[in-house]
Amino acid sequence: MQENSADRSQTGRLLVLGVVSVVIVLGLVLVIQAVTAVSPTAAEPEAVNVLANSNDDCVTCHRNATPGIVEQYGHSSMAGAEVTCRDCHEVSADYPDAVAHEGTFVLASPTAAKCEACHQAEVAQFNQSRHSIPAYVAYAGEEILTPEQAAAYHAIPEGGYVQEKMKARNSLHAMEGPAITRFACETCHNVGKPASDGSIGQCQDCHLRHEFSLEQARKPETCNACHIGPDHPQWEIYQESPHGIAYATNGDTWNWEAEPGTLAVTDFPAATCALCHFSGFGSTGTTHDVGDRLTWFLASPISERRPSWQDNKVRMQGVCLECHNQNFLDTFYNDADLAVEQVNQWVAESDQIMAPLQENGLLTAAPFDEPIDFTYFELWHHWGRTAKFGTWMQGPDYVQWHGAYEILSDLAELREEANQRLEAAGLEAGE
Amino acid sequence: MTYLALVFPALKNRRLPLTRDQLMLLMAAFNEIMLGVDTYLAHVLNQTILWREWIPIIFGPLAGGLLLIAGLVALRNRLLAARLATLVFLASIVVGVLGASFHLIRGILPTAPVGSRVTIPLLIWAPPILAPFAFAGIGVLGMSAAFRETPPDSGTLEVGRTRRLHMPYSKTRAYLFLISLGILATLLSSAFDHGRTGYTNPWLWAPIIVGVFATAVSAGLGAIRQPNKGDILTYLVAIGLLILAGIVGGLLHVQTDLAGESVIVPERFLRGAPFLAPLLFANMGLLGIIALLSPVETPASD
Numbered sequence: 001m002q003e004n005s006a007d008r009s010q011t012g013r014l015l016v017l018g019v020v021s022v023v024i025v026l027g028l029v030l031v032i033q034a035v036t037a038v039s040p041t042a043a044e045p046e047a048v049n050v051l052a053n054s055n056d057d058c059v060t061c062h063r064n065a066t067p068g069i070v071e072q073y074g075h076s077s078m079a080g081a082e083v084t085c086r087d088c089h090e091v092s093a094d095y096p097d098a099v100a101h102e103g104t105f106v107l108a109s110p111t112a113a114k115c116e117a118c119h120q121a122e123v124a125q126f127n128q129s130r131h132s133i134p135a136y137v138a139y140a141g142e143e144i145l146t147p148e149q150a151a152a153y154h155a156i157p158e159g160g161y162v163q164e165k166m167k168a169r170n171s172l173h174a175m176e177g178p179a180i181t182r183f184a185c186e187t188c189h190n191v192g193k194p195a196s197d198g199s200i201g202q203c204q205d206c207h208l209r210h211e212f213s214l215e216q217a218r219k220p221e222t223c224n225a226c227h228i229g230p231d232h233p234q235w236e237i238y239q240e241s242p243h244g245i246a247y248a249t250n251g252d253t254w255n256w257e258a259e260p261g262t263l264a265v266t267d268f269p270a271a272t273c274a275l276c277h278f279s280g281f282g283s284t285g286t287t288h289d290v291g292d293r294l295t296w297f298l299a300s301p302i303s304e305r306r307p308s309w310q311d312n313k314v315r316m317q318g319v320c321l322e323c324h325n326q327n328f329l330d331t332f333y334n335d336a337d338l339a340v341e342q343v344n345q346w347v348a349e350s351d352q353i354m355a356p357l358q359e360n361g362l363l364t365a366a367p368f369d370e371p372i373d374f375t376y377f378e379l380w381h382h383w384g385r386t387a388k389f390g391t392w393m394q395g396p397d398y399v400q401w402h403g404a405y406e407i408l409s410d411l412a413e414l415r416e417e418a419n420q421r422l423e424a425a426g427l428e429a430g431e
Numbered sequence: 432m433t434y435l436a437l438v439f440p441a442l443k444n445r446r447l448p449l450t451r452d453q454l455m456l457l458m459a460a461f462n463e464i465m466l467g468v469d470t471y472l473a474h475v476l477n478q479t480i481l482w483r484e485w486i487p488i489i490f491g492p493l494a495g496g497l498l499l500i501a502g503l504v505a506l507r508n509r510l511l512a513a514r515l516a517t518l519v520f521l522a523s524i525v526v527g528v529l530g531a532s533f534h535l536i537r538g539i540l541p542t543a544p545v546g547s548r549v550t551i552p553l554l555i556w557a558p559p560i561l562a563p564f565a566f567a568g569i570g571v572l573g574m575s576a577a578f579r580e581t582p583p584d585s586g587t588l589e590v591g592r593t594r595r596l597h598m599p600y601s602k603t604r605a606y607l608f609l610i611s612l613g614i615l616a617t618l619l620s621s622a623f624d625h626g627r628t629g630y631t632n633p634w635l636w637a638p639i640i641v642g643v644f645a646t647a648v649s650a651g652l653g654a655i656r657q658p659n660k661g662d663i664l665t666y667l668v669a670i671g672l673l674i675l676a677g678i679v680g681g682l683l684h685v686q687t688d689l690a691g692e693s694v695i696v697p698e699r700f701l702r703g704a705p706f707l708a709p710l711l712f713a714n715m716g717l718l719g720i721i722a723l724l725s726p727v728e729t730p731a732s733d
Contacts, residue, residue, distance in 0.1 A: 012661055012665070013651075013661070013662065014648050014651045014652060014655075014658075014661070014662045014665040014666060015648075015661070015665045015668075017647050017648065017651045018643075018644040018645075018647045018648040018651070018665065018669060019644070020647075021643050021644065021646070021647035022640050022643045022644050022647075025639070025643045026636075026639075026640070026643075029639075048540065048543045048544060048547040049543065049544065050540040050542060050543045051542055051543075052542060052543055052544045053542045053543070053544065053545075054542035055542075056542075080540065081537075082537070117479075118479045259702055259703075260698075260702065261696075261698035261699060261701065261702035261703065262699060262702050262703040280696065280698050280699065282690050282694075283690040283694030283696060284690075284696070285696050285697070285698050286698060318690070318694070
């Protein structure tokens, strides 16, 4: 009887122990939160200089020689992950472009082959992209490629698709000469330049040395370095688009350091260049192939569908669908396709205007030596592209006044100039 | 004493085809294999699996396989099987401690300014220091299961043909203490992982509450020499909550990883909410139930 009574009195002892433990732990958590005023979202580790007290030879010497680089690298996640200077810079004595340096051999600027040691997938995706060899060929021409590079180039969608008229850009590069092009075309287009070790491209063009910051690589300003100006004004178009306005308004609150592959609308409530073209978002996985989600060769004079454009469309729409519904996207894609076809018609019309001049020898053989060459080139290279980019990126002013209007203006100019030349040659003028 | 029979008297004379220790060893083998898989998934993220990272990846399935073989050997020679299993579990402890030290080193910034070398955010964002201890935990639990306790619930283990090891607690109570430690490790691991989100989602507090409750109750039950029906009932509630938290957590993690329109994007499962992690709660729950089974060695078929 007594035993039963004791048993009853102890019935809830474990329950009490468990509940008291929960209360104590939760209480402690609340006290810690109150004392430290924890922010609503956990901050990532502060970017401390992890090399501040390093006595590594490279760090010690370069802290005096190039302190900016050491400071930047000390704040990088790569330094935090114990990737050393040597891991990226040090090579064997017989490595292409190796430079003797303080008893070892280094690459002044590590190539994509060095990045590939850790980032195989990213480099493989990049090598398949328009940012790879096609970017380089755009100014240097295809002839400069080795047979292996040429084969790789032709395996890339843009490499297998170059309209003859596009090669005019190579003439411009030759005309301007290295004193100019070194600061012009090459600055951007070397993103796909082959290196001496056979690897392709310069990862650091987008992932600036030496911080290699996710935020920097993801911000539209990084793309702005090249995608700006009359021939591809994506930066300007983005700024006037609803996505760009959202970025200008609240971009400073977005989660720029979010773990790759986990991005959601809570991190990025509106689109950026990286989000649409590279980031894993919605049902679409991360890529370093900038053309992976595109449906048209928009940069071409007359745009055609890209290979597997239907798959690309699904991937791009996988991103869009996080905010837009399928009806919106279907309507938008149909309308944008019509706009591309309209620009195609205008560019085709410019070709028809120029054809009799070419057939009858009424143009000089040299490229870009008379005003009509520039008008004909700008019509597609500047205004045609701008109208198409403006359409897809929702920049109305760039579709209208910097696009369609300029095309129509150039068409009128071409028509008048062509008729004058034909009449002067005693030939029948066009309409 | 069969703890479960206190609550369910009908179970007093019921036996399962496998003994409690055999079930524990099966769970240990399963855990070793899953730890190998989980380690691979966690380490494959950065695309570069260093030589030392291959140790747990290879060891996990290898240990699981060896334990299953030991289980077969035990049908003919229990002592040999126990020694083989003990070797595997000792190795598992070494792998766990080694891994934890690698993770700890990786989480420390040795040349950062003093005060920034070891920080709470680093514990949250760096490789989880506690995770490799799962190997060590399974090792200790498995070693407890490997040797026969004679007589049952006496705390005396047969470690040789004639050698006996007298433990301060019975095997059942030792299991309960180990399970309590396992739940605590699971709880801390979950708390640190969820720390990345800032706990803005109130559901993230659930595993903490359940984990603390189950840790305290398991340890409490282990500390009681003669538990009563209420104690066992409370423990079963705690174990039930653990299993529920594991299953619901797993589903919530999968839901988080599913992209828009429920499309499966592999990288979201690898880099997003780890879908296997919450199942550790359920795993501890299962071990917790097994601990309550009869300590008598002879299976029903005997």
